[in-house]
Amino acid sequence: MFEPVIAPSGTLLGLLQRGRGDGTLHALAAPRAEALAALNSCVTADPRRDWQVESRSLYYARLYLDLAGDLGGIEAHLFGAEDRLDEEEGRTGLALSVLGHLASYGRADAVLLLRRYADTGTNWAWALDELALRDDDAGLRALGRSVLARFPETPEGGARLAAAVRDAYEPRPWRLWEESPSFGARLRAAREQGSFDRWQRQLSPSGPQPGWGVAAVFAWAEEGAERGTPRHVPAARCLAAVAGPEDRPEILAAAAGGAGRAARATALHHLILAEPGNPAVLDLIEAAAEDEAVVAAFERMSGPHALDRARGWAHRPDALGAAAGRKLADHGTAADAALVLGALRESVRADGPDAAGLSVLVDGAGRLGIACAAPVLRHVYRETASSWIRGRAARALAATDPSFAAGFAVECLWDCEETTREVAAVHATTGDARVVDRLRRLAADPAEEEDVQSAVRSRIAPDPQPM
Numbered sequence: 001m002f003e004p005v006i007a008p009s010g011t012l013l014g015l016l017q018r019g020r021g022d023g024t025l026h027a028l029a030a031p032r033a034e035a036l037a038a039l040n041s042c043v044t045a046d047p048r049r050d051w052q053v054e055s056r057s058l059y060y061a062r063l064y065l066d067l068a069g070d071l072g073g074i075e076a077h078l079f080g081a082e083d084r085l086d087e088e089e090g091r092t093g094l095a096l097s098v099l100g101h102l103a104s105y106g107r108a109d110a111v112l113l114l115r116r117y118a119d120t121g122t123n124w125a126w127a128l129d130e131l132a133l134r135d136d137d138a139g140l141r142a143l144g145r146s147v148l149a150r151f152p153e154t155p156e157g158g159a160r161l162a163a164a165v166r167d168a169y170e171p172r173p174w175r176l177w178e179e180s181p182s183f184g185a186r187l188r189a190a191r192e193q194g195s196f197d198r199w200q201r202q203l204s205p206s207g208p209q210p211g212w213g214v215a216a217v218f219a220w221a222e223e224g225a226e227r228g229t230p231r232h233v234p235a236a237r238c239l240a241a242v243a244g245p246e247d248r249p250e251i252l253a254a255a256a257g258g259a260g261r262a263a264r265a266t267a268l269h270h271l272i273l274a275e276p277g278n279p280a281v282l283d284l285i286e287a288a289a290e291d292e293a294v295v296a297a298f299e300r301m302s303g304p305h306a307l308d309r310a311r312g313w314a315h316r317p318d319a320l321g322a323a324a325g326r327k328l329a330d331h332g333t334a335a336d337a338a339l340v341l342g343a344l345r346e347s348v349r350a351d352g353p354d355a356a357g358l359s360v361l362v363d364g365a366g367r368l369g370i371a372c373a374a375p376v377l378r379h380v381y382r383e384t385a386s387s388w389i390r391g392r393a394a395r396a397l398a399a400t401d402p403s404f405a406a407g408f409a410v411e412c413l414w415d416c417e418e419t420t421r422e423v424a425a426v427h428a429t430t431g432d433a434r435v436v437d438r439l440r441r442l443a444a445d446p447a448e449e450e451d452v453q454s455a456v457r458s459r460i461a462p463d464p465q466p467m
Contacts, residue, residue: 004047006385013038017047019059019387019416021424027063039063040073046094049354053388057094058447059416061101071109074099078113083122092123100130104447115139119146125164132170144177148186161186162193214239214247218254218263225262232262232293236269243270255284265293272301282309289320299323307331314339322347326357329364340364341373348376353384359392366396374401381408391420398427405429413438418449425455436460 007014012030015023016038027035039060048054064071074095083092096117102110111134118127124147131140151161165174165187178187212220217238224231243251253259255267268288271281282305288294298306298320306327313324325343328336344361351358362380365373374397381393394412397404405427412424413435421442428435442448443456 004045004049004385006047009383013041016042016060016063018385018390019054019056020390021411021414024059024063024066024414025411028066032067035063035067036069036073039067039069043074043095043098044077046090047385048094049386050388051090051093054386055416055418056387057097058101059414060094061098061105064098064102065105065107071099071102071107071113075113078117078121087122089123089126092117092121093126096123096126096130099127100134101447103130103134111135111139115143118143124150125168128173129168129170132172137176140173140176141180143173144180144183147173148177148183153186158190158193162190165190212238212242214243214250217242218259218266221262221266222260225260230262230265230293232265232269235262235266236273239266239270240274243274255281257288261291261293264288265291265297268294268297269300272297276301276303277305279305279309282306286313286320289316289318292319295319295323299327301327302331311336311339314343322357326360326364329361329367332364332368334368337368337370340368341370344373345376348380353380354386354389358384359389362389362392362396366392366399369399371400377401378408387415387417387420391415391417391423394420394423398423406432410435413442418452422449422452422455425452425459430459 004017006017009015009018009020012023012026012035015026017023027039042056043060046056048056063069077095078092096114099110099114103114111131114127114131115135118124118131121127128143128147131143148161151157151164165171168174174187174191177183178191217235220238221231221235224235239251251267251270254263255271257264259267268281268284271278271284275281282298282301285294285298286309310324310327310332313321314328315321316324322343325340325347329340329343332340340361344358344365347355347358347361358380362377365377377393377396377400381390381397384390384393394404394408394415397408401407406429409424409428410432412420413428415421415424425439425442428439430436430439439456439460443453443460
């Protein structure tokens with residue numbers, strides 16, 4: 001998949017792509033056609049860089065409800081010719097998740113679209129999972145024939161069916177179909193085959209074996225590197241299981257680079273756990289500072305020796321210097337505030353508001369209460385395309401910026417991330433007329449997360465009951 005193209009943060013589309021609360025507020029104030037066009041653009045071209053840590057579906061579903069928007073744009077996206085050409089689930093996953101939330105809010109048209117897509121669409125399994133949580137038994141049973149028709153009654157089709165049953169995120173539809181006289185025997189056989197396949201994989205591991213020694217572990221790590229699959233972290237765990245005192249010279253030699261880069265990273269990851277107080281390990285890391293895997297080993301270190309060395313390395317203009325700044329942000333003291341602030345500013349200056357590792361520096365600024373970090377934190381909040389980083393910036397601003405409660409905290413009540421809405425529910429000033437109304441809506445919304453609603457209940461009293 002291509003990197004999403006994110007519009008400027010000052011535009012309606014840019015706000016909605018980022019999932020900012022101001023996106024909803026601006027959309028509700030904009031001409032309805034313009035707002036729906038921007039919303040459809042977001043849902044049909046997922047703007048997230050990492051869907052595993054960023055939320056959007058509930059945010060967009062709520063806006064469809066607020067705008068009373070029709071689902072024609074989603075329908076065209078799901079059932080266009082591209083659905084046959086692009087089988088990546090990321091192309092339609094966000095749209096299907098939005099339909100799932102709309103179905104939970106009672107939108108019958110969303111349920112019908114999900115049923116239709118589960119019946120004919122390429123990413124049918126995702127649609128089926130959404131329906132499994134929201135549709136009735138009759139609706140799910142009606143899909144059984146078309147779903148099972150995807151799996152021909154051949155050895156290959158049977159294997160694919162067993163994998164589908166085994167890997168289903170929501171098993172409810174499969175259990176309903178298993179009760180059917182038409183499909184029951186075939187599905188029971190598929191379920192048993194899936195269980196057998198899982199058991200067989202457990203009996204035939206492809207990784208390290210009993211009897212391996214230090215050299216074999218290093219060779220396994222090097223083999224992974226040659227295949228483009230880094231194994232130095234699991235290899236280090238294996239090394240802890242097989243290495244004895246007599247193997248220490250071999251491990252130190254590997255840590256110095258004598259057995260290859262993957263072996264060096266494996267040995268150093270092992271040594272930071274086995275000998276956390278040994279300053280010689282830090283010398284070995286400094287000598288191999290050009291290796292990202294070695295720098296990652298330093299980031300896993302803790303204790304006073306690592307912090308002292310980080311203070312000396314924080315000014316380095318390389319990856320090890322950047323890692324040192326993150327180390328101080330994570331574990332440093334108030335005396336390290338200037339170094340953490342410098343690392344934060346340099347990261348944003350050099351790599352922008354979506355820089356790798358930026359979230360650690362943002363957290364550190366909040367943890368250490370660095371008040372003069374507020375301007376750069378506000379910049380990160382406004383400009384980052386990552387709702388996950390923005391949420392961290394909001395928490396840091398709550399600890400560093402006195403204007404947060406009456407400023408960004410208000411819009412955060414409409415944010416796409418539940419943790420950001422929770423921060424807002426705790427901090428947003430009730431002097432803004434919009435805040436109390438929004439808090440009450442969140443408290444009454446059955447789709448809202450419990451942590452958010454708990455924070456809301458701590459701020460507002462329940463409505464008085466009529467006498």
